[in-house]
């Protein structure tokens with residue numbers, strides 16, 4: 001396009017816009033600001049406020065953002081302390097997480113695992129997985145977490161063949177609540193649970209996973225206990241974790 005033609009086109013646009021063109025840079029700045037997703041805003045907050053290579057400072061920054069700025073569906077610090085206890089007690093060598101989101105609980109878990117442990121976390125949303133990758137890398141745990149970007153229903157049947165898993169010592173279930181039952185049954189039928197495998201599930205009360213709670217408490221395959229707590233970043237709403245130990 002020649003310069004003359006470009007200038008004519010620009011003048012024409014200005015006339016057509018009736019002056020709107022003057023505010024164009026402002027409109028563009030607004031658009032690029034708001035084009036950031038919540039998950040990207042959390043990541044940016046972490047990068048600006050936490051210390052690189054320090055997982056605890058990353059968790060603290062994510063939690064501060066969740067309590068003070070914008071709610072997000074992370075496990076959070078209150079239920080997180082309960083999960084920490086379960087992970088320390090179990091000391092798993094092989095662990096699976098269903099639902100990575102932006103990597104908060106994966107970082108919580110990985111920071112407590114022995115260096116030799118194999119820890120896989122599954123997320124099917126590409127954008128969430130990309131944020132988690134940066135969050136995990138910032139925490140310095142990229143060599144301790146195997147991120148799998150796929151649907152859990154496809155990954156679980158491939159764990160033995162593609163990911164060289166014999167059985168799992170521990171599972172953390174925290175993806176969409178209506179597939180908890182489907183996936184624990186998939187873990188069973190694919191023979192990934194052994195006597196003593198600890199399965200912990202989040203959000204039993206809020207948003208709620210009643211069918212799952214009913215299943216693990218009544219099917220006869222688990223010793224299951226409910227651990228009451230509060231919903232993430234809320235002082236009022238009751239929630240809790242279900243810990244179910246496979247009987248084998």
Ligand SMILES: C[S@@+](CC[C@H](N)C(=O)[O-])C[C@H]1O[C@@H](n2cnc3c(N)ncnc32)[C@H](O)[C@@H]1O
Pocket residue numbers: 073074075076098099100101102103104105106122123124125128150151152153174175176179
């Ligand atoms: C509640 S968030 C996970 C929070 C995370 N565990 C934490 O506490 O930091 C649930 C995540 O599971 C993902 N998800 C839901 N169903 C899934 C499925 N069938 N396969 C893989 N990921 C799934 C969603 O995209 C979402 O990012």
Ligand SMILES: [Mg+2]
Pocket residue numbers: 073074075174202203
């Ligand atoms: Mg949750």
